Amino acid sequence: MKTNRLYFIDAVRAFAIIMMLQGHFVDTLLAVEYRDDSNIFFQIWKYFRGITAPTFFTISGLVFTYLLMKSKKNGTSKVRIKKGITRGLMLIAIGYALRAPVFDWFQGVFKDSFLIIDVLHCIGLSILITILIYITTLRKSAVFSVLMLIIGTTIFLCEPLYRSLDVSYLPLFIVNYLTKSNGSVFNIIPWFGYMAYGAFIATLFYGFLEKKKFKSILISGLFVTGAILIMFSSYLFNWLYLKSGFELLKGIAYYNYLFTRLGNVLVLLGLFYAMEKFVKRTLILKIGQKTLSIYVIHFAIIYGSLTGFGLYQIIGKTLHPYQAVLGALLFVMTVCAISLYGVKTNQFLYTRIRKFIDNRRD
Numbered sequence: 390m391k392t393n394r395l396y397f398i399d400a401v402r403a404f405a406i407i408m409m410l411q412g413h414f415v416d417t418l419l420a421v422e423y424r425d426d427s428n429i430f431f432q433i434w435k436y437f438r439g440i441t442a443p444t445f446f447t448i449s450g451l452v453f454t455y456l457l458m459k460s461k462k463n464g465t466s467k468v469r470i471k472k473g474i475t476r477g478l479m480l481i482a483i484g485y486a487l488r489a490p491v492f493d494w495f496q497g498v499f500k501d502s503f504l505i506i507d508v509l510h511c512i513g514l515s516i517l518i519t520i521l522i523y524i525t526t527l528r529k530s531a532v533f534s535v536l537m538l539i540i541g542t543t544i545f546l547c548e549p550l551y552r553s554l555d556v557s558y559l560p561l562f563i564v565n566y567l568t569k570s571n572g573s574v575f576n577i578i579p580w581f582g583y584m585a586y587g588a589f590i591a592t593l594f595y596g597f598l599e600k601k602k603f604k605s606i607l608i609s610g611l612f613v614t615g616a617i618l619i620m621f622s623s624y625l626f627n628w629l630y631l632k633s634g635f636e637l638l639k640g641i642a643y644y645n646y647l648f649t650r651l652g653n654v655l656v657l658l659g660l661f662y663a664m665e666k667f668v669k670r671t672l673i674l675k676i677g678q679k680t681l682s683i684y685v686i687h688f689a690i691i692y693g694s695l696t697g698f699g700l701y702q703i704i705g706k707t708l709h710p711y712q713a714v715l716g717a718l719l720f721v722m723t724v725c726a727i728s729l730y731g732v733k734t735n736q737f738l739y740t741r742i743r744k745f746i747d748n749r750r751d
Contacts, residue, residue, distance in 0.1 A: 395594065397665040398452055399677030401658060405445040406680045410687055410724055411717040412438040417691055417701050419713045430710075442508065442575070443583050443650040444657060449512050450587025451594075454519060454537075458595040461528060473520050480513030483685065487694045506565045506573040509684070514566065514577055515584040534592035541585030545647040548579055549640030579647055586651060590658070604662065611659030618652025675729055682728040690724065 415434065425431055453473060460469035488503055522540075526533040556567050565573045597603045626642035629635070641648075661668070668674060676683070685694075693699030708716060 396669050397661040399674040400668040401448050401661045402680050403673045403677035406683050408441040410721045414717040414720045415713045418704050418708045420706055423710050440653040443654050446580050446583035447587040447654045450584035451591045454588035454591035455594055473516055477513040477516035480509045484509035487688050504565050508575050511575045511580045515581045537585045537588040541582045544579050544582035608659045608663050611655045615652040615655030618648050622648040676725055679728045686727055687724045
């Protein structure tokens, strides 16, 4: 029986979550004296760590949007939208819960660090924004597709304008979604841009997946576009600046991390899509389906979420590179094993939230 399931998506998600696990472990525990930018191994590690978040946001936009658009064909669009809203709110809630200083609260101490925004907050809010845009476009696939491409590109092009954004006059709750001035790790801009590009790619799968030679054309397009963005986008923006004198283009050219990282992501997607037949029915697909569980578990172990006692508090930045490499390997294996065979975070949370919503309706 023919299926439209995109197996490579789970493989990319698995790659991203594994890179995140080792990246957080090494960054949190490697001794400061070994963080040498002139070391080739450290450079390689930083490079792959740098493409992890863009990959995760892009693939999240792709997965959610593809399922949302498929639901229109199945006549379950309203159900999928409700699930999306639930998931978006759940991710935001989990994001706050993971940073909740429970023991401080018991002592009457309330710190602003609880309001710091991380990846789950941004993905959750991005899902809600995507749903809003989808509904606003009256669920017209072509309009939605073009609009998401325009939004993603505009967010990236305007990065110099909000790079030093000052919105201190707004409530802290909102400020943290817009700037890193108070310690937020991620902000809704520019990261929603990657979600928007992922959504655009999802529309290509929705519209053309069953077309002849679609796979080979898309893979080629991903590789070529990705390579151009990586190698030539900075030169292009600089050339356009020299020709036009438009200062915004100069700001993009001299700090062009968004488009180059997008190029990395596109090449990675093309690579995994080309190798899709080799990852079917493998453990990596199961890992890719458990990213939320893995994220929650790793956060608790490294940063001591809720308890206040994690590897960061116990070990700190003290590890030798060899210890960090071995520890990262063991850490990835342990967290994945716990998620796959020890707990069912995703199903548990979804069940509880849906029961709560149903009870409220009754």
